[in-house]
Amino acid sequence: METKKFTADQIDQAADLIQQGELIAFPTETVYGLGANALDETAVKQVYAVKGRPSDNPLIVHVSDFEMVKQYVNDFPEHTKSLVEAFWPGPLTLIFNVLPTTFSTSVTGGLNTVAFRMPNNQKTLELIKKAGVPLVGPSANTSGKPSPTTAQHVYHDLQGEIAGILDDGPTQIGVESTVLDLTAKDGIPVILRPGAVTKEQLEHVVGKVMIDQHLISENEAPKAPGMKYKHYAPDVPVWIIDGDQEVFKQAIEWAKSKQQRIGLFADDQITSTFSADVAAVFSFGEESVEQGTKLLFAGLRSLDEQDIDVIFAQAFPESGLGIAYMNRLKKAANQKILKIDSIFE
Structure with a gap:
């Protein structure tokens, strides 16, 4: 398979490939993601295969606006509106309970929750809109290795394995989004993965926020990506x-x-x-x-x-x-x- 680099005027072509079940890497403000139709289980499974990613590791679903999330969630926790208004589009991922059978277990990792994010990158938002479906988007690299922050990093890892890469130059932040779990029974939001949106910024909007300090072992199923004890590691120690x-x-x-x-x-x-x-x-x-x-x-x-x-x-x-x-x-x-x-x- 030839991996094509798409420019801004070729987003229609990239969106067509997404609709056909192909994998397209896309830029965000954090890192490059490996995009596939989140509603196409075959395409999602291909994401796991290409990355060599453990299938118990849930995927973040990327949307073009909050209205898209409403198709899959009917009971939004307290603070949702405030968080979306303050940080979307941006490097904040929110975890919600989703409607049954909405997404396959390949997306949820067997959980009743899904993590959603609206990335702050106009080319990717346009890609999602034109594809007409939400996109799963784990980092577009070999699983466990340093995440890609340029299209060339993606090409180095996945050339010949995916249909294309939407190129928008280097990312601006360089580490993945903050993941905030809004499903705790006590209602207190919990940071599962720290990112550019800090605990202090979140507390300014919603009040008390907890940080999950638990390190996930290799045999545990994480609730969000990037929670494994060892991750992002190059071959050299x-x-x-x-x-x-x-x-x-x-x-x-x-x-x-x-x-x-x-x-x-x-x-x-x-x-x-x-x-x-x-x-x-x-x-x-x-x-x-x-x-x-x-x-x-x-x-x-x-x-x-x-x-x-x-x-x-x-x-x-x-x-x-x-x-x-x-x-x-x-x-x-x-x-x-x-x-x-x-x-x-």
């Missing part, structure tokens, strides 16, 4: 470096004593300081969690293609957007963190 330049220095000395070739993902100051001591660097620019988050997956992908044995990645404080950044990085690193008192243990 990743270690998180939690500390200042002295910690990076000691970590590099530790790795070099083991004859390991090092790849470094960090800001300009750190990468320029240690570029002569490592085999490869990927700088995300200024010391900014926004920049680090935007380029995290691109950086891990780039370093993974180098001749290295280990990736050292810069940590950020776990507040605001830093919660989402560290959530993805910890899973990419399988929770491995080097601190100054642990390097030489």
Whole structure:
């Protein structure tokens, strides 16, 4: 199969392929998604097959407007209207109880709930409207690997496996949407996956919000994507470096004593300081969690293609957007963190 790259003036062609049961990758403000007709079970199953994704992992359903959600949900929880008005279109996914038999178990993962999102990308919203159906849209990459933030990342992973890619350049945020569960019995919204919409922003709109800190094991069925203990991981092992330049220095000395070739993902100051001591660097620019988050997956992908044995990645404080950044990085690193008192243990 030839994988075609579609431009903005070819959205009609991409929508026709969706209607025919084909898979089309699409851009969002977060990462690129792998689109299929959410009402076509055969197409949805093909998404799992192409990604190598566990079938117990539910899929997010992407819509072009809130009216589309109303076709599948008849009992909306408190706060729904306020959240939609505040954050849609945008990087917030909302979980609702859905009408029975609305979606196949391939979409729901066997649950009675479905996660919905309206992405903030005009080309993708147009694609959904022209296809006339909601689209499932997990990240358009091989399951478990760093998510794609450019059309070229998608092509690298899935060329020959999908019909096409709607290209809209690099994504703006770089990590997947915040997933908010609105189905808790006590009515308190629960963040299942952190993202660019922070707990503080949500609480400003709805009041109290909880964060699910539970790490899903490989044998557990998650309620939302991205909840596995290890996820977003390149082939090269990743270690998180939690500390200042002295910690990076000691970590590099530790790795070099083991004859390991090092790849470094960090800001300009750190990468320029240690570029002569490592085999490869990927700088995300200024010391900014926004920049680090935007380029995290691109950086891990780039370093993974180098001749290295280990990736050292810069940590950020776990507040605001830093919660989402560290959530993805910890899973990419399988929770491995080097601190100054642990390097030489």
